[in-house]
Amino acid sequence: MNIVEATLERIKPVSPQLLEQAQGRLDIKTKPLGSLGRLEEFGRRFAAISGTLNPDTAKKVIFTFAGDHGVTDEGVSAFPKEVTPQMAFNILAGGAGVNVLARHAGAEVRLVDVGVDYDFNGVEGLIDRKVARGTRNFAKGPAMTRDEVLAALKVGIDQADQCKAEGVAMAGTGELGIGNTTPSSAIIAAISGIPVRELTHRGTGINDAGLENKIRAIEQGLAVNRPDPKDPLDVLTKVGGLEIAAIAGLVLGCAANGIPVVVDGFISTAGALIASEMHPHVRDYIFAAHASVEIGHRFMLERIGATPILNLDLRLGEGTGAALAMGLIEAGVKVLKEMATFEQAGVTEQL
Incomplete structure (x- = not known):
C-alpha cells in the first residue's frame, strides 16, 4: 500500500453529532436563531472537523505550491515561465500578495517547490520537494x-x-506557476464533459486571439x-500539474488528519476537485475561499x-483568497x- 492509498483509508466522515452539538451551542447565544448567517456554518463545521466544541485557531499556515508547465x-x-522563479523569490522575501494578506490574517506562508524549472540552490525559506522540472506539454x-x-501527491x-x-489548526492552499489555469481548465473539462470553451478564461490576461489559442491547446x-x-x-497524470497534484495531496492529508483546509481559487480548486473525486468524504473538510473570475x-x-x-473578483492565486x-x-x-x-x-x- 502506497502513502496515497494509506491516506485515503484514514479519511472518515465528519461527525454529524458534533455538527449538531455545535449548532445547539450557537442556538443559545444572545441572538435570533441563525442571525449570524454563514459565520455560524463556519464555526459549526470547523468544530466538527477539528473534533472538538472548543477548537483552537491560533496556528494557520498557507502552503503555496510552485510548479512549471510544459503547455506554456x-x-x-501572457507571461513567460521565467516569472515562476522570480515570483518565488518575491514570496520568500515577503513581498507578494499572499504574504501581505497572510500577515493580515495572522497566518504563515510556506512556499513548496514541487516542480519549478529552476535550480534554487537551497535558498533559505524554500521547502524543496521538487519532483521534476515542470510538466511536459500535454x-x-x-x-x-x-x-x-x-510523488507530487505525497509532497502535499x-x-x-x-x-x-505541529498542531496547525487550519491549512490553506495556494499555488504559483505560469500557465496553470490551462491544466485547471483541462481538468474540469475532462471530469465534467463540459465543452472547453465554457470553462476557459483569460488567466493572467491574454487577449482574444490568445484565448482562442488556449482553448485550442x-x-x-x-x-x-x-x-x-x-x-x-x-486526468491528473495526462493534463494536470505538479503543484495541482501537491494541492490534491494536501487536501487529502488534511481530511485524513481532521484539519480544516481553506481552498483558494481556480487552480487550487482543481487540486481539491481531484481529491474530492478520489474520496467522497473529502468535500466535508473543505472551505471554499472565494469565487474566482475564471x-x-x-x-x-x-x-x-x-x-x-467571498466574491471579490479575485484571480491572483498564491493563496490570497485563502488568507x-x-x-x-x-x-x-x-x-x-x-x-x-x-x-x-x-x-x-x-418566545
Whole structure:
C-alpha cells in the first residue's frame, strides 16, 4: 500500500453529532436563531472537523505550491515561465500578495517547490520537494508519469501530516506557476464533459486571439490524451500539474488528519476537485475561499458541493483568497467559543 492509498483509508466522515452539538451551542447565544448567517456554518463545521466544541485557531499556515508547465510552449500565457522563479523569490522575501494578506490574517506562508524549472540552490525559506522540472506539454502527450503524480501527491500529504504534528489548526492552499489555469481548465473539462470553451478564461490576461489559442491547446490535449473522467489520477497524470497534484495531496492529508483546509481559487480548486473525486468524504473538510473570475471555477465548486465564502473578483492565486477567508472562518469559531448565551448574559430568550 502506497502513502496515497494509506491516506485515503484514514479519511472518515465528519461527525454529524458534533455538527449538531455545535449548532445547539450557537442556538443559545444572545441572538435570533441563525442571525449570524454563514459565520455560524463556519464555526459549526470547523468544530466538527477539528473534533472538538472548543477548537483552537491560533496556528494557520498557507502552503503555496510552485510548479512549471510544459503547455506554456503552446503560448497559452501572457507571461513567460521565467516569472515562476522570480515570483518565488518575491514570496520568500515577503513581498507578494499572499504574504501581505497572510500577515493580515495572522497566518504563515510556506512556499513548496514541487516542480519549478529552476535550480534554487537551497535558498533559505524554500521547502524543496521538487519532483521534476515542470510538466511536459500535454498538447502533445501526457503531462506527467503516474510515478510523478504519486510523488507530487505525497509532497502535499507530507505537509498535512507535518501540520498535524505541529498542531496547525487550519491549512490553506495556494499555488504559483505560469500557465496553470490551462491544466485547471483541462481538468474540469475532462471530469465534467463540459465543452472547453465554457470553462476557459483569460488567466493572467491574454487577449482574444490568445484565448482562442488556449482553448485550442486544451482541446488538442484532451483529444491526444483521452483522460478517463472516472479516474481522477488518470486526468491528473495526462493534463494536470505538479503543484495541482501537491494541492490534491494536501487536501487529502488534511481530511485524513481532521484539519480544516481553506481552498483558494481556480487552480487550487482543481487540486481539491481531484481529491474530492478520489474520496467522497473529502468535500466535508473543505472551505471554499472565494469565487474566482475564471469561468470554470463555478463548475468545479458545484461538483465538489462547496459554496464560496467571498466574491471579490479575485484571480491572483498564491493563496490570497485563502488568507482572506481564514479571518471569517476564525470569526465564526470565535462566535461559537466566546459569545455569551442568554443564560450567561441574563437576557430573555425569544418566545
